[in-house]
Amino acid sequence: MLYFEPNFVDEALVLLDRFGPDARVLAGGTRLRFALHPGDEAEKIALVNVKRISDMRGIQRAGAFLRVGALATAAALTADEQARTFAPLLVRAAESLGAVQLRNVATVGGNICSGDPASDLSAALLAYDARCEVASSQEQSRIVAIEQLLSKRAPILASGELLVAVEIPIGEHRCAYEKVMTRRAFEMALVAVAARCRLEGDTLNDVHIALAGAGETPLRAAGAEAWLRGRRLDEATATEAGRVAAVHDAKPVTDHRAGAEYRRHLVSVLTQRALLSMSSSPTSARSNL
Amino acid sequence: MMQPVNLMVNGTPYELLVHPSRSLLQVLRDDLHLTGTKEGCGTGYCGACTVLVEDAAVNACLYFAVDADHRHVRTIEAMRAPDGSPQALPAAFIECSGLQCGYCTPGMIMSAAALLASDPSPAEDDVRSALSGNICRCTGYQSIVASVMLAAARMAQHERQTQPEPSPRSRSRA
Ligand SMILES: Cc1cc2nc3c(=O)[nH]c(=O)nc-3n(C[C@H](O)[C@H](O)[C@H](O)COP(=O)(O)OP(=O)(O)OC[C@H]3O[C@@H](n4cnc5c(N)ncnc54)[C@H](O)[C@@H]3O)c2cc1C
Ligand code: FES
Ligand code: FES
Numbered sequence: 291m292l293y294f295e296p297n298f299v300d301e302a303l304v305l306l307d308r309f310g311p312d313a314r315v316l317a318g319g320t321r322l323r324f325a326l327h328p329g330d331e332a333e334k335i336a337l338v339n340v341k342r343i344s345d346m347r348g349i350q351r352a353g354a355f356l357r358v359g360a361l362a363t364a365a366a367l368t369a370d371e372q373a374r375t376f377a378p379l380l381v382r383a384a385e386s387l388g389a390v391q392l393r394n395v396a397t398v399g400g401n402i403c404s405g406d407p408a409s410d411l412s413a414a415l416l417a418y419d420a421r422c423e424v425a426s427s428q429e430q431s432r433i434v435a436i437e438q439l440l441s442k443r444a445p446i447l448a449s450g451e452l453l454v455a456v457e458i459p460i461g462e463h464r465c466a467y468e469k470v471m472t473r474r475a476f477e478m479a480l481v482a483v484a485a486r487c488r489l490e491g492d493t494l495n496d497v498h499i500a501l502a503g504a505g506e507t508p509l510r511a512a513g514a515e516a517w518l519r520g521r522r523l524d525e526a527t528a529t530e531a532g533r534v535a536a537v538h539d540a541k542p543v544t545d546h547r548a549g550a551e552y553r554r555h556l557v558s559v560l561t562q563r564a565l566l567s568m569s570s571s572p573t574s575a576r577s578n579l
Numbered sequence: 580m581m582q583p584v585n586l587m588v589n590g591t592p593y594e595l596l597v598h599p600s601r602s603l604l605q606v607l608r609d610d611l612h613l614t615g616t617k618e619g620c621g622t623g624y625c626g627a628c629t630v631l632v633e634d635a636a637v638n639a640c641l642y643f644a645v646d647a648d649h650r651h652v653r654t655i656e657a658m659r660a661p662d663g664s665p666q667a668l669p670a671a672f673i674e675c676s677g678l679q680c681g682y683c684t685p686g687m688i689m690s691a692a693a694l695l696a697s698d699p700s701p702a703e704d705d706v707r708s709a710l711s712g713n714i715c716r717c718t719g720y721q722s723i724v725a726s727v728m729l730a731a732a733r734m735a736q737h738e739r740q741t742q743p744e745p746s747p748r749s750r751s752r753a
Contacts, residue, residue, distance in 0.1 A: 291580065291598065291599045291600055292580055292599070293580070293582045293599035293645055316643060316646065318641075319641060319642065319643045319646060320623060320638075320641045323602065323640075323641050323643065324622065326600055332600060337599050337643075337645070339643075339645065339646060341646065365635070388623075388712070389626065389711050389712025389713075390636050390690065390693070390709060390711070390712050391623075391626060391629055391636050391637050391638045391690070391712045392623065392638065392641075392712065394635040394636060394637055395637050395638075395641065395642065474711060475711040475712050476623075476624050476712070476714075
């Protein structure tokens, strides 16, 4: 097994190119650790630890976006003032991720690139319509919608590609993160619902709903979003939207943790809860900030 | 291929050659013979292996040892006073029966140490939340939370007693 610590994105890309399918990007390592099996195969692996690459770090405002480096940890997100102001939904998802020990290490990039269907940060980023900055030696850097990245199962990125940062559009919104899991702190969500919207009076606008654990990848509840557009937010609306999300949008699977039908039920209940809690939640990221 | 790694563990520098696949837990226990840190599940699901890297609690079983190069690591072995007696946290665990079999204890104490470093007077809920990544199969947690609360109170008292006299300059200004 080979090990590298490149200092720059370009340097990392050369390594990813050179070792092709044998290269593994190392971020926090909390997922990668158990994806490497000892033996001859593992000996061919080239670990590319990206921690020195400053372009992949930090959380800053960049024009109309909040730029979150792929190396930002869940703990860094929860502690960051700008993230709390401009991306409160991502912060809530980060607060719900694992336990302290995991949040201190697990990165945004690793969360997306693991391609877990129940990834918390991926779900929040989907609800934000975040853009991802992906670099490869072929194209210096391209911007891809998170929905496109997450539209297929892992591997999310092709060999040779590096996720550098995610960019979250800044704008006034309310948000909610609802999650059910069998044990706090150790288990991933059975289902989580990330939602954001704008309310004009009690009329819903710009509704975004993302579901984690409700399919083979995290996904947008496009049917429920379309149905909600322009409606008044009340109990009946929330209940019907939950039904639409469960019946039309969710594509739940049965695995050792939960059956598909139970997951479908959770989508309905959590979507309803998320919508109702937004009617009372404070508005964040005021545009005058 | 072995990789040179410089580790600072509990204030002592180590120069090691480490296979990149090894975890920090394996290196601490097998190479440095610091066996206070325990392996429970080995997969991130119990917290027995908790150590501090740059003052942040991490699961040593998930942490690549090569990633700890040039970083400061603190383990349960650091939790004694210069005279060898237990520091406030382990002392409180002994006093409150915060342990039975003791297997989870090093991890519990390191998670608690990270909490108290950032929040010296936590509420009980803060303690429970800071320890939510540590499983105990013996105590039922009650006595563990009590241990951390007692240690926090003792450390705060000690802090007050050992606070230096105000310096002459600030006194004259008063
Ligand atoms: C006990 C436990 C509990 C967990 N609980 C949760 C939970 O509640 N919620 C949740 O969402 N997840 C959870 N996870 C899953 C996981 O640890 C996280 O999703 C985490 O965010 C992964 O980040 P990392 O930095 O550790 O990734 P790594 O392990 O470093 O990387 C993961 C994968 O992504 C690739 N990769 C990483 N960064 C990049 C990049 N910038 N560009 C290209 N490829 C990259 C790696 O090569 C690897 O294939 C849990 C895991 C464990 C072990
Ligand atoms: S041994 Fe590391 S979390 Fe269980
Ligand atoms: S004291 Fe036995 S596991 Fe906690």
